[in-house]
Amino acid sequence: MNLATVLTRAATGVDTARVAVEVHLANGLPAFNLVGLPDAEVREARERVRAAILTAGLEFPPRRITVNLAPADLPKSGGRFDLPIAVGLLAASGQVPPSVLADHEFHGELGLDASVRPVRGVLAAALAARREGRRVVVPRANAHEALRVGAQTVAVASLAELVAWLRGEREPAPPAPMEEAASPVWPDLAEVKGQAGARRALEIAAAGGHSLLLYGPPGTGKSMLAQRLPGLLPPMTEEEAIETAAVWSSDGRFTPQHWRVRPFRAPHHSASPAAIVGGVGGGGAVRPGEISLAHGGVLFLDELPEFERRVLEALREPLETGRVAVARVKERVEYPARFQLVAAMNPCPCGYLGDPSGRCRCTPAQIERYHAKLSGPLLDRIDLWVEVPRLLPETLAAAAPGESSAQVRARVLAARERQLARQGKENARLSGSELETHGRAGEPALALLGRAMARLDLSARAYHRILRLARTIADLAGHETIEPVHVAEAVQLRRLPF
Structure with missing residues (x-):
């Protein structure tokens, strides 16, 4: 047989598109041609595949090889096509039986030592394969992602192990059982002394899924309050957990410890628009930004006016729609971005405007320029604007311990249950x-x-x-x-x- 077809998937954000890897062997001078809109990473698969096949003790066919990644108009990126290309070569050259390939999808990058290395986006690919009734063959390091969505999974650590299974010689070792994520330990709200108004606002934000802006002088507890919001939020639903895990998997960051844990992302104010919104990463592939990695959780932007204006304005649409589109020349990728925004800022450049000590020396023009960094349309999209004032030392010393996160969370859960029973979603949506x-x-x-x-x-x-x-x-x-x-x-x- 001189022709073999192996199924795999290309990652397009948190979605996947089925790709048929067609391998054809012809007579003529030995050559290895790869077509079907591959990027630089995919074109490099030729040398990785050649070395891996030889290292595994198999024969690399000395023929004129043409590999087509269909459909040809879909951009292909990443090392995930190494394994299906290698399997297609072995099937076309008669080294593995092609009959076993039809009901399987293959994903994996090959090392020169014939090891099968993890790739991005396996969770979404496994979910799509399960819907279409196929098994997935994945690197052992990615097996937990496929198992998490209930896909029939074959996990392999090397090309030799995979070939032995395809030939019916021996079964690969079963994947390790799924690890359950430990419950995250978030900072307790009881540690915040005073600031009753800000604590109340945090409870309202958690109960309804609202965005929140905290403003006040440095050292008043704005960051402390923001870090305690995840501990007040309800547990993730199955749908939310899968969507959030798919985003992290698409960036190669998903681990069992992330399952059902609401993300808390706090990028530095020097972050670029591509880092916040998403953009083209290494190798030309589109990667999710911080607002997508915060999907299902909290995005904390400290020193809000210090972020680039382009970054702040780019938040406007995701705050309304819960999605963000990243476009490049040949493709447009959408990521979910339904995050809960918590922002913090000072009242002026020095931070002490209105402070009883009178320490502020900012001019009216400086203060106006500082406030003008935040556009009206952006502020209009933030639900709560809460002042976090400086408390006098004697007030802090006399402050009684506040309620714990567990006490506040109980009220938040009860309020969320009312919302879900009434309308099926939180009030902010x-x-x-x-x-x-x-x-x-x-x-x-x-x-x-x-x-x-x-x-x-x-x-x-x-x-x-x-x-x-x-x-x-x-x-x-x-x-x-x-x-x-x-x-x-x-x-x-x-x-x-x-």
Whole structure:
């Protein structure tokens, strides 16, 4: 037989596209041609495959070899095609029976020593293969990803082990049993002394999935509060866990310890737009950014005005849609990006504007430029704006211990359960029309909101955000209807001093 076809998949973000690796052997001068829109990493597979086959004690066919990666218009990147190319060569040259290939998909990079190395995106590929009724052959280091989504999995550590199995000589060692992730230990909210207003805002943000901006002088506890938000959030659903794991797998970062653990990402303010939003990584492949790695969890941006303006403006669409599109010349890749934003900032460049000590020496022009780094449309998309003031030493010393994360989380879980039973999603994700159906605001509450809109000159987007906040506050209080007291608190949480 001079022709063999092996199935695999190309990664396109958190999705995959089926690829048929067609290998043809012809008479003529020995050559190895690779076609089908491969990038530099894939073209280098020729030398890796040749060395691996010879190292495994197999024959590399001295023929004119043509490998086609179909469909030809789909960009191919990464080392994941090494293993299917090698298997196709061995099947076309009669060294393994081609009959066993039809119901399997192969993924893996080959080392020169014929070892099978892990690749990115196995979780999504295994999920797609399971839906189509095929087994997956993956590197042993990636087996936990395939098993996690229930795919029939063959895990191999070397090309020789795979060939022995394909020939029916011996079964490969079974994959190691899945490790269960240990419950993460998040910092306890009880460690934050004072700051009752900020603690209350954090509870509301956790209960409704709302974004949050903390502003105040340095050292007042903004970062401490942000780091404690994941410990208040409810556990992931199966769908959320798979989506989040698929993002991490697409970047080669997924481990068993990540399963069902909400991410907490805190990039430095010097991060580039590609690092935050996503872009082309090594080898030309599109990679997810911090906002996608935070999917299902928390994205903490400390020193918010110090981030590049392009980075901040790029957050606007994901905050609304929960997705981000990364485009390059030949492809457009979408990643999920439904994260909970927590941002922190100082009131002025030096950080001490309004401090009782009078330490601030910033000029009005400097303060105005600092605030102008944050556009109105971006601020409008942040649900809660909360001041974290400096507390006097005697106030801190006299402050009673606050509630623990466990106590607050119990209320958050109860509020989330009400939301899911009522509308199937958290309040922060309600559209305008869904708010009319599920908001359940009484006439006095709507009248108060109307007066606040007129007095504070708020936008239509702010109207809906205040109503969502009020709905969450009512859920925390166990009320079916939004009352004026809930609207009043929501309005107070939407007021910036600048």
